Amino acid sequence: MEHISTFGASAYQLGDLHLFRDADGAGAVCTLLAGCAIVRVQPGQLIADTHQARLYIVLRGALTVAADTRTGMADGTVSTVLPGESVGEQSVLDEETNLAAITALQETDVLVIEADIVWRLIDESNVLARNLLRLLSFRIRAANAQVRRRQKLGEFYRQLSMLDGLTGLYNRAWLNDLLPSMIATAHASAAPMALIMIDLDHFKQFNDSHGHVAGDQALRAAAQVLTAALRPSDCAVRYGGEEMMVLLPDTSGKVAVAVAERLCERMQLADVFGDGRALPHITASFGVASLLPEQDEHGLIAAADAALYRAKHEGRNRVAL
Helix, strand or coil, X not given: CEEEEEHHHCCCCHHHCHHHCCCCCCCHXXXXXXXXXXXXXXXCCECCCCCCCEEEXXXXXXXXXXCCHXXXXXXXXXXXXXXXXXXXXXXXXXXXXXXXXEEECCCEEEEEXXXXXXXXXXXXXXXXXXXXXXXXXXXXXXXXXXXXXXXXXXXXXXXXXXXXXXXCCECHHHHHHHHHHHHHHHXXXXXXXXEEEEEECCHHHHHHHHCHHHHHHHHHHHHHHHHHHCCCCCEEEEEECCEEEEXXXXXXXXXXXXXXHHHHHHHHHCCXXXXXXXXXCCCEEEEEEECCCCCCHHHHHHHHHHHHHHHHHCCCCCXXX
């Protein structure tokens, strides 16, 4: 972030700020705002000081705001903050750290108002207090509506069953429903994302030699390798048959390759048991793809599938990008 001016020294006016709509154009409010900093944030850049109680108002450009995953409420939804709009009100009122991840969609000028200044402005301006109450009331209604939607979706997903019964991984229905929104979130926040396509090597031969029950055990063992090695934010999916998939949000291609190599090594060491006896170890081929600008879920899966084909062609039991 680059400090470019103060509000009092800029061409921006009180009427440009939604929270101060209908406020007196002179007096204590303008005096308090005059010394507040205006910073410039470049496209894709995070506002670095959000872990403090501050109010941010967009003067030019646009920001995206994503809830912190530690709250347990993140669902891929990203809010956009346009000129005149603000973010951070709740953290100021609660006197708590702002856990939102705030990123510039384009070059953006942001007015930064410290918490103590916000409280002095509330004391000085009934208009600000009223506008703030209206804004928070609107957000509460929107949050309640979102909770109701989540409850309805939750019931639907429970009925549909979004987990694969054999491996416990997410199933194809979950992937079809969630992957587009995950990709949209990554594009909106300019965050990296990677996908690993996995295929168990010579699985038909394993089934033919040891039986389908043993094959099921091999699939379970492979699934356990994935779930044991991934972060809470990552997702493992049974794509179909012996094909599996790992989704890695906020992950570069270089890191994704390292993850795939770790999974490849652990897959070779996984124990497979059937009828109380140890079965041969399994191996897998891994194809890694990184999300490209404007790429959709079909393009990302196709790129990972092409990389998987290269891994098989090069001898299997390896990673290809």
